[in-house]
Amino acid sequence: xxxxxxxxxxxxxxxxxxxxxxxxxxxxxxxxxxxxxxxxxxxxxxxxxxxxxxxxxxxxxxxxxxxxxxxxxxxxxxxxxxxxxxxxxxxxxxxxxxxxxxxxxxxxxxxxxxxxxxxxxxxxxxxxxxxxxxxxxxxxxxxxxxxxxxxxxxxxxxxxxxxxxxxxxxxxxxxxxxxxxxxxxxxxxxxxxxxxxxxxxxxxxxxxxxxxxxxxxxxxxxxxxxxx
Numbered sequence: 001x002x003x004x005x006x007x008x009x010x011x012x013x014x015x016x017x018x019x020x021x022x023x024x025x026x027x028x029x030x031x032x033x034x035x036x037x038x039x040x041x042x043x044x045x046x047x048x049x050x051x052x053x054x055x056x057x058x059x060x061x062x063x064x065x066x067x068x069x070x071x072x073x074x075x076x077x078x079x080x081x082x083x084x085x086x087x088x089x090x091x092x093x094x095x096x097x098x099x100x101x102x103x104x105x106x107x108x109x110x111x112x113x114x115x116x117x118x119x120x121x122x123x124x125x126x127x128x129x130x131x132x133x134x135x136x137x138x139x140x141x142x143x144x145x146x147x148x149x150x151x152x153x154x155x156x157x158x159x160x161x162x163x164x165x166x167x168x169x170x171x172x173x174x175x176x177x178x179x180x181x182x183x184x185x186x187x188x189x190x191x192x193x194x195x196x197x198x199x200x201x202x203x204x205x206x207x208x209x210x211x212x213x214x215x216x217x218x219x220x221x222x223x224x225x226x227x228x
Contacts, residue, residue: 007144011108011137012154014161018103018133023096024166024226025049026215031170033214039177042167046160046181047188053207054159055192057087058097058134060199062155065138066148074119077135081120084132087205090215092228100133104140114143152193160185170225 014020027045030036036045061084068076088094105121117139124131134155141151160182168178218228 004144004146004150008146008150008154011140011144011146011151012158014158014165016104016107018100018107020100020158020162021165022226023092023100023162023228024170024218025093025096025163025228026090026211026218027163027166028170028224028226029214029218029221032221036167037171039173039181042164042171042173042177043181043184046163046167046185048208049163049211050156050160050185050188050192053211054156055196056199056203056206057084058159059152059155059192059196060204061132061134062138062141062152063148063196063199064201065135066142066151069114069116069139069142072116074116077116077120077139078123078129081129081132081135083204084135085130087207089212090218090228092219093212093215094130096228097132097134098130101131101136104133104136105131108136108140112140112143114139117143148197149193152196153189156189156192156196160189166226 010016027036030045036042061080064080065077068080084097085094088097102124105117105124109117109121120129120131120135120139123129137155138151141148146154164178164181167173167181168175215228218224
């Protein structure tokens with residue numbers, strides 16, 4: 001017997017040892033510039049990232065990869081993996097997505113073997129595909145039998161918690177303030193989940209240029225705590 005809730009918690013656990021804690025997605029640049037400096041500005045950053053970036057990039061790829069895995073469509077998996085690489089303009093963000101994805105594949109492939117996931121992993125090892133985190137997340141969500149809506153909820157939750165945790169460390173904020181930000185995002189995340197159930201392929205990559213610029217600037221920061 002399998003328990004979908006158990007698998008969802010495992011897959012979306014922010015403490016999963018794939019290295020997510022090492023990446024700030026440009027937040028460190030915003031903090032050093034004084035743009036993100038308190039609870040309100042941290043909430044604005046997380047909200048904008050979820051609704052104007054992740055919604056049109058990684059969450060959309062999770063949704064598409066989930067559908068492709070359910071249909072056993074390896075060709076589509078290959079296409080969206082390449083597309084995911086194309087929309088991640090900052091080098092550090094591309095590398096972060098690949099590192100997290102490869103580690104997720106390493107953890108889950110022995111536990112959740114499937115023909116399509118094995119093909120994908122072999123292509124990643126052979127460097128024919130990049131192995132992005134969102135693609136791997138979508139594949140394993142499908143193979144583990146998670147409802148798509150729950151998988152997307154887990155993905156958005158994981159992203160939100162990661163950004164809030166980094167905000168608490170970098171600004172810094174109190175733990176209570178961080179939890180208040182997370183609690184306030186409930187309605188937004190539910191709305192984003194619904195919009196990501198059937199993403200518009202024409203809108204993929206339609207995200208805020210400012211995020212990409214700050215991620216690129218992160219490479220040149222004098223001192224850094226995070227890899228991206």
